[in-house]
Amino acid sequence: MSTGVWDLMPSRSRWIETLRHCGKTLLRRQRRLLRRLKKAYLHSWRSADELNMLVGAKVGGATPLVIACRNGHYDVAEYLIERCKADIEQPGSVTFDGETIEGAPPLWCAAAAGHLPLVKLLVRAGANVNSTTRTHSTPLRAACFDGHYDIVKFLVDNGADIEIANRHGHTCLMIACYKGHIRIAKYLLSLNADVNRKSVKGNTALHDCAESGSLNILKMLLGHGATMDVDSYGMTPLLAASVTGHTHIVEHLINAEHGLVTRQQRIDALELLGATYVDKRRDMVGALALWKRAMDDRFPADGSEPIPKPKDIPRIEAYDFAVEPSNAQQLEEILADPDGMRMQALVIRERILGPAHPDTSYYVRYRGAVYADAGRFARCRQLWHHALDMQRAVLPPLSPLTQSSLYSFAELFSYMLAERARPPLRGRIVPPVAFDDIEPVFSKALDEIHRGTELLDSKLSIDREQTLSTLQRVLVISLHLAALMARLLEEPDCTDEVSRKIHKAVYSLVKLDITVRQGRSALHVACSAEGARGRGGRAWLATEPTPPSPPARLVALMLRLGAAPDARDADGNTPLHLVCKLNPCPAEVVRALLAHGAHIDVVNYAGDTAEQLLQASAQSLAAIVNPLRYTTLKCLAARTIKNYRLPYRHVLPLCLYSTVLTH
Structure with a gap:
């Protein structure tokens, strides 16, 4: 509730102030407030405007109504609607099953x-049912989601439209089918709900039944x-x-x-179901039985035309060049x-679903994780x-699935490097991580960053801010990988050739001169809290302390390779x-930045220097470096001009204007 509303409270309702500062949970405060609204002070308000302000105020994003x-506080809702004239259409934020609905x-x-x-x-008070x-x-869709049949029927009887879909194109019938609410689905079908309507991604209610396993609704x-x-x-x-393994x-x-x-669809379904048995159920015998049925369908004993497997499928090294069996033996x-x-x-999954389907790459990654x-x-x-x-090859630039795969690699390499630093566990030896x-x-x-920058530079209609945020996440992953390579430079067996390759690789990141959200460069991101945590909110390496800090090795390497410190x-x-x-x-990062030319007394647009930002968190710059070593006569002169507001335009050379402005 806003401060202005609290200031309007009459003096005899000072218990509200105590309630506001008590250590109760937000939910308890809301409940106590609602219980006392009717009894304590609603009738004592001095004007209708003040009452409307209270009734319309939000606590935790939600109004009292x-x-x-x-x-389920019926008496409170009734009083708010009938006596306080609360707006029955004013929305708020609520939480269901851990998800916030705005x-x-x-x-x-x-x-x-x-x-x-x-x-x-x-509804009696005139609420819009749609x-x-x-x-x-x-x-209506909310009631269908959780199976509240009586509410569904009441809303429909009072004019609710059963065909209004949400932003994903999912209708009431689709969600009832997916959640398995057979009574609601039967009722909607009796109202001639469109059974073949498609969502944004093209799925129908029949797809939802198949995915959830609701045979009776199907x-x-x-x-x-x-x-x-x-x-x-x-x-x-x-x-x-x-795909979901619903055999019935x-x-x-x-x-x-x-x-x-x-017949071809039946064969594909049996073969794909067998693949699901292998990866999801770990049932090799059941999978083999399904594949045998599919093989019998391909080569029927009644002399029907056989349907052999495609012969032009390339052998894939990652699958050990596996070839699909062509007969029962x-x-x-x-x-x-x-x-x-x-x-x-x-x-089988890649052949039937194709590389664009999310499940194809998901199970490949899953199998890789099992091997790891x-x-x-x-x-x-x-x-x-x-x-x-x-x-x-098939997804658009900066896809979340591509980001996830890149980050998995970074996590794997971090784990391997961390395990190498520990004694072997039960004889398990983790191989070293090499530059290659x-x-x-x-x-x-x-390359994904390059594709993202091309997308930003294109004339396509995109959400620029969202794209910049996504690009920053990919940049953080790239910095994570670069930090791992920088660590290899300190390995005893790092040769000059490997060192040269590492420098060349990191330089390729620096020379991109990329700018992401808030106008930040790659070095900005590497030195920021977001960069320190990495994409998943963790440290760059599992062996580093918590809370995580930017990798000093990487920052120093980027500075040596030409990253702009200012x-x-x-x-x-x-x-x-x-x-x-x-x-x-992180003291080492501060020293690296100052050693490569960062100005110690430059102010940001809020007028803060680095030293003042440290003091705000009870830290001292003098405990990290000697500030006098990094303070030049030019800096002192610029600060004097700014502090005493001395006129300098048309007095100093133009090339010194920026120096004065930044101090």
Whole structure:
């Protein structure tokens, strides 16, 4: 609640001030406030404007009416609506299942929480039954999500539109099917809900049933004319069921009596379901049985036309050049080779789903992680490189999936370097990390940055601020990898040739001269809190202290390779300013910046020097360096001019104006 509202409280309601400062939780404060609204002081307000200000004020982003509707306080909501004339459409922020819903109207809150009496109260008061949240979710969709059938029926009876979709294009029928609420789905179908309507990504209610495993609802949809459409990934509901491992859905759809799918679709579904058995259920025998059924379908005993597997599929090194079996005998042979079965699952999934489908790269990365847990780091890197190459080939620049793959590599290398520094555990020896291991990933990260800058420079309609934020995350990952390479320079076995390659690789990052969010350079990001934490909020290396600090080795290396120590961001901060905002401030980074020409007394646009920023967190610059060593006569003269406001224009040479302005 804003300070202005509290100032309007009458003197006899001073208990509110005590409540405001007590150590109770926010929820308890809200509940106490709501319980006493009616009894204590609402009737004593001096004017309607003051009352409206209180009733419309927000605590934790929610108005009293929103809180009452969320928590089922009927009497409070009734009083707020009928006596206080609260705005029944004023939205607020509420939390459901740990997720914050922004812009939720009171009716949406009551419907989502399952409070039918409150829903009726609000509708009688004239609430809009088709009001939406920021994500365009209606009260009806909220009730469908959690299975509140009585509320769904009441809202529809009072004019709720069953076809309004949220921002993702998901309708009420889709969410009821996905959540398995058969009674609601049956009711919506009785109202002639569109069973073949598609979401933004092209999936239908039939896809949602297949993914969730709701066979009874799926049968109802088919009975109402649902068709086997494909989504934006080319997935039918049958393939969706195979990917998620819902065998009963697959068996129902491939039943020849229904005639819903072709013979080729049936074969693909069985083979893909077998791959799911391998990776998700770890059921090799079950997978083999499914693959045998698919093989029998390919080469039927009744003399029908065979459907052999494609022969033009390239052999992939990451999959150990695995080739799919072409007969039942070859299938039997791979059962004795668990690794061979796992590679078959990856080959089949990539052939059927294609490299663009998220599950294709996900399971490749998953298998690589399993190998890493077993100490087979080379196999892990091989599979992850293949997944990363697939993603970069088919996904747009700065895709979250590509970022995730790059970051996984950085985490893997950090783990390996940290484990090398510890005594071997139960005889497990972690191999050393070499420059040749990191450099290919680093090059791909830089290429992703280059693609991102091209996207920013293009004339495409994009969210520029969001793109800059995404670009910064990729830059942080690149800096993480660069920090790992900088650490290799201190290894005893680092040769001159390796040192030269590391310098060349880091220089390729420095010369990009990239600018990300808030106008920050790569050196800014390396010296900032975001750069110190890395993408996942962790230290650059697992062996470094907490809280994390920027890697001094990398900062010094970037400065030696030409990074500008006095570059300014949008707030006028130099890298030295950002380092001095950290607590504790990394002394080695400060010394490296000053040694390479950073000005110790430059002010940012708020007028703060690095020393003043340190003092704000009870730290001292003198404890890190001797300030006099880095203070020049030119700096002293500039500070004197600024402090005494001496006129200098048309007195000093133009080349010195910037020196005066920055001190």
